[in-house]
Every structure is written in structure tokens, then in C-alpha cells.
Amino acid sequence: MIEDASGWQGEPQQQHAPANEQELCSLLQSASAAGTPVTIAGSLTGVNGGAIPDRGWSISMKAFKRLEIQPGKAIVGAGVSLKDLQQAARNSGQFFPPDPTEHWASIGGIIANNASGSRSFYYGSTRRHILSLDVCFMDGSSQTFHRGEPIHFPVPQINIPKTTKHQVGYPLSPGMDWVDLICGSEGTLAVVTGAELSLLPLPETMISGVIFFPNDDKALNAVEAWRKVDGLHMLEYCDANSVDLVRDRFEGIPKLAACVIIEQQGDDPDPWLTRLTESGAYEEASWFALTPNDRERFRQFRHALPEAVNDRVRRNGFQKLGSDYAVPVHRNREMMDYYRRKLHQFPAPSVIFGHIGDAHVHVNLLPESSAHVQLGKQLMLDFARQAVALGGTVGAEHGLGKRKRHLLALQFTADEIQAMREVKTRLDPQWLLGVGNLFETPESSL
Template identity: 55%
Template structure:
């Protein structure tokens, strides 16, 4: 029976059959059957993705929702791919530990977060999800299941593809000679295999945290503070919201920075007081957390930004149209200036900018009200992607490319480099059944596979 569904970006599709296996062997058997008949298979996690990767265009969909077990150990957690990040964090917290990656959307599944190499606010200090993966079990397209640990090298030759000069990157397979399987599967967006179990690192919860939402009287002062604060040791979050984003959620300020610092001495608290004063921050209006409840309130505040944008865009009948480009941090201010100049001219009042500014990675989101706005926003995002790549950046820092942004990969890679990615895909999935249309625009015909 045909099932229609969509992801969090509003990208719509359908599956001719939706499977919900209860264990790994059931999942592997479904894959074997699909492979024998060359039936396309799309893997569905929490459907919070923003690029259409989990949305099928026919064929079978396999949901991981019933594979959600979580086992907490000292220093790691072993989870089914369908485990929700909210549940993983809650279970880890009970043992005084935490999972460092924090993609703002906690309804994401762990399998989806690994498959997109998700990151988020704390990646400023802790990097993307891949860095925290210790081991994976993966069902390949033909139903074979392999178990790989961090450091187990891929057993065929790989070229070195150029990487962007950014701190995060989720655009395509990040191939390099001698890379390990964990890095190959992380960020491969369900196109190379299905993660059926993951062991991820847990860190001891930090002692004292200073968390703040700091408002500024001008955007320029906020951006100046970003460059001054970026090198602060122990700072694990440095997030930005512009005027439009703040106004959208009812905060009447010009700009805000969200910070979180793992404190190691009382002096550091005082240093922050000085920093805030000298940066021109609006001290009386800013919020500093005094409790975990405050911290949770700030987290929800940050989450409400993308959520409000998505809701508004969807209410107007459009899909999300936003950027996920990162640039080298030294290019960050120039890139933001460019974003703003272009958007003010083309879609004044119909866009917001927020995101992970510590990593040179902000999201520009358009809020189209007409089809003409939507088309213009799409074209503009393409131009922004070109510019980000010219600056040494990436066309996807954390969301992956899915189906909606697969065309952008050509901006970063030549035909020969894309061929190298296709070869890896063909080696692991010769019938090209997994995630067709995701990452690569179309099924690539069979060709000789280099040794």
C-alpha cells in the first residue's frame, strides 16, 4: 500500500511499502529481498532531516523506529539506530555522562545523526557526530552485516578528495587513503548501508557551566564579539541570532549570541563579566543561566528559531529554503555581509540568519510568501553555495545533501572526483538500491570498478 510522507523540510514523497523491522535479521532479510529484485530502498530515521534523504520516491522504505534500544556503559552507549537523541541524552544524564554532539533537534534518531554526520551548537568544541562514533554494525545492500570499529581501515584503495577548509563538513563521502569504515559510513546518508547498531562515546558531564543568551545593541558588535570570543578556552557553544530571527520569536533586539563555557575556575566567571562589558553587550537585558531549568529554557529558545521559520514557511505552502554552508572562520564576516546585502536587496524582511557562527556556519533561511519569492530564494541559495565554495567552504556543514541539495555537490567536486565517490557506492551497493537520488542526482550506470 502506498504511503505518502514528508521530512521536516516539507519535502514530499512516497513508499510503495513501509517496513518496520523489529531486529537486525529482519532488516537484513528485507534488504536481501530488495536487492534480488533491484527494488529501491530508503532508510527512515526520525524524519527530522532537512534535505529529503529519508523521503522515498517509490520503492520500499525501512523505518528504524523499532530498533531503539539504549544501553549505557561507562564512557559509551550502545544503541539501536532508532534511538532518539532525547532518550540517549536523558539516559546518559542519569549516569553523569553526556553525548557531546547536539544537533538542535533531539527527536532525530542516532542512526540519522550518524548518517548525516550531524553537528550543532556544541560542535564548536566537540566536533561533528562522526568523531564520537566508536563502532558500527551495518547491513549492506545485499543483506550481509558487518561490524566495524574505529580505526578498522576500508579494505580497498581510495583516492584523497579535496576537503573544504572548514571545521565541519557533511557534503559527500570524505574519501582519503587509509580512512576507516566508521568515517566512510558516517555522513553517507543511507547510501552505502543501513546502520543497525552504533556504539558512541559518552563524556563525563562537565562540572560548572556558564550559559548565556547575550543581547547586543547592534549586529556589528555581536560579530566583533564572535571574533574576540572564538579563541576562549573551554567555550563549547558560540551561536548567533540576527535581528530577523529574534523578532520572529518575539525578542526585540538587534542580535544575540548564545554561549556555553565549561568553567574550570571562578576567575573565568569574572573574566566573562569583563568580556561582556567591553563588548558593549546589553547586560541588563541578557540572560545568564542559574540552573539546569534555565539552560533547558535557553535550549528551547534556540530550537524555537528553526522551528518558527519552518512553521511559517510551511504555513505559506512552501518547503524550507535555507543554507547549510560553512566557510573558513576567517571568511565568516565577509560571508555574512554578503548574505545580508543580497537578501536585503532581493527578499527584504523575508529572511533570517542564525546558527553556529563559532564554526563559520550560519543558516540563511528565506521565508517566501509567493512562488516568485520561493524561486528567487532557491536561485539565491545556489549563488551563496558557489560563493561559499570559492571561499574554501562546504555546501553542507551538517544537514547532508539528501535529494534536495544533491545538485550542489558538483560545486565542490569535479566529474573525476564524483566518479571516485560513485565507485565506492557501486562497490558496496552494485545495484544502486540504497537511497536512490540521495547525494547523487541520478543512478550512475555500472562501470568498471577500480581495484
């Protein structure tokens, strides 16, 4: 039995961990010959069941550990963790900019999900930082694709929402890059074995702050006022309910507090004193730092939120219901008001936290009964429809996997989904790779 971070479980018929590309290609060839489905596993930190097989084989990429740091880039195997990449990059005075908050995620998983993180507000998601990709296809062939190498078959232009983040389906566009097609394809088109990723020099000076507010409204007003602050690399939000969830784990959190987390390039914190006063933040109780160690402490604070939610949901014994929707930045406040209005009527606890700089927050419901789960599912669908109605996306960074594949049809037209299915069929004619991710696979469509 294997399980991902969301508790989605599956029982593979066989588990494999190829030592190198040759072994992987030969496994894929055997699976194709036998018509056996194959699901790729990275570090299993995914939250939508994507790495969990419905049937067939599970192939772990944990043995692909190559890690070489050069000026401006890293050559990295799919099984290397983000933590190890960042550590090695830091030793050379560099870093991998998107920095998803889950440090145990594998590079293969990060690429397959086009992951992003708190600094994506400034640096964008993983896709933007890939220089080349090494992949294996289901027929057992392998290939390296460099940035700028176009696909050799026609695809239509699909409608991409005008959000700063979007990770749903394939971003089809005539003449698109192979790298752009495979990155974010959630293990449905090819297996990523390695990549060249761009690294940037570590900023010499950075101001970090965890700024507490007496209520959610004041925090949300500050977000809109600070969005355009020069050199801002991070703008994150945690509502008062989510701060309450981690209160016991950290010292110095004021009562009844929502918070905004910022990072800004520079070394002059004085303008923040004025901003705190103007916005009605708790001036004395807010945390500011200039050192990497404190920055790491703030990162742990932020990361503790999704972990606390997952722990609580597990303890309650019910499925986690979490959103990953984003809207165009100018619709942020509208969407936040919608969430808050509807959550007010929801009978179980809920939290809102996340990447508000990108108008992308995670609404998490913490059901305490089966009735809450049913109501919660309806509410999540309602939120998804509202996000799309505001020009947004039903998936900004986690992908859809199996748990959320029903949302694909909310985002795209039947023709657009058909165009994606045709790309899938071209690269995986028997529909064996990542079965059940993104698309329903009724026998009639195989």
C-alpha cells in the first residue's frame, strides 16, 4: 500500500525503483508490451493522488540522485529532494528561485507539477526555471529537450486564464516548447529522469517579516496596499483561524491575530514601521529579521500551517477538503469576500492561508462528520465555479491528479480537453502512464 500526503491510497501490483535510465526504459518497454499501467512516484508529498496507482506498477524515481552545481545552473536527477538541491546551491551562493514550501518534494515531482511556492510571487513557477529536461517515454525511448525546442505536431491554442499561476491540464499553444508541455503534465506524458535548472545568486540582503494584525480585514487591506512595494519577493497571508492552528508551536503570537508574511530585497526595515502604523498592524508583536536563520524560522512557521491542517484532518478521521484556486490579481478582494461570506455559513472549522500575492490562497475545510464532508464538497465546487467566473483557475500549483480531475471540465471546453487527450494519445498511445490523472479513462476511451 502506498499513500500520498493527502492520505490517498493505492495498492500497486508491483513496485520498482530503477537504478538508471536504461533500467527505467526497459521497464517502460515491458509495461507497454504487457499493457500494464505505470504510475511514477517521487517523494509522495503530492496532495491529489497523482502518484498513487489505481492499478499496475508503481515506479519510484528515488535512485536518480545526480546533483551537480555550476554557476547559474544545477544538473539534477529526478530523485533529488528540493532540500538537497537548495543546500548544495546555497553552498555555492545560489538558490533555486520557485522554492515550493515542501522541502522533501523530489525534483521530478516538482517538475511534473510545475510546482511553485511563496517566492513565486516574484520568480514565477518551476516551468520558468527549466533549461532542459531528460525524459523517457512509454515506448522505452529517451530524449533530452532544451528550452526553446518546439514540439513537432500541431496543437490548438487553448484559453489560459489571466492569473499569475495556473497548473491545470496541458498549456497547449501552437509551436510550444517540449519543456513547457512536459513540465506540469502530472506524470501523464513522459517520465522525467533529470533536468538542468537555472539558479540565481542569493540576494545579499533581505528583510523578512511576519506581521500580525488584530483581524482579517486589516490584514487583507494591508495586502492590497503593499502589493506594489518595490523589491517585494513574498506576500503571504494566514487568516486568524490558521494562526490559531499553529499557536502552540511558536512563541510570541498575539491573541486573535491574522498575519501577512513578507520578504523584500534590501536592508532598510524603517519603511515597514510606517507601513505597520498605517495599516493598523500589531507593531510590537510583529516579527522582523535580516538573517538567513530567522528567515528559515519564518519559513517553518509558514510551512507549519499546511502540516497542522493535514494533522488535524487526519485526527478527525475525515478527508481533507482544500482548494488551490487563483483569480486575476485585481479580483483578489472580490474572491476573498466570497470565500469569507460562504465560510461563515459552513458548520465546521475552516482556514484560509497562502500565496495571496498571486491572488492564490488555499481554503481548507476541517470536516468533523460525513455531513460536513458532503457540504464541503459542494462548497469547494461552488468556489471553483466562482474562481472561473472571475477569470481564474481551478488549480494554481498542485495540479488535479485523481482527486480533482473533475475540475478539468470546469476550466476548459470539451474541444480543449479533446485536444489534450489527443496529445496524450500521441505520446502514450495505450494510455498507460499516470492512469486516472487529469482525465477519466473509461474503457471506451482506451
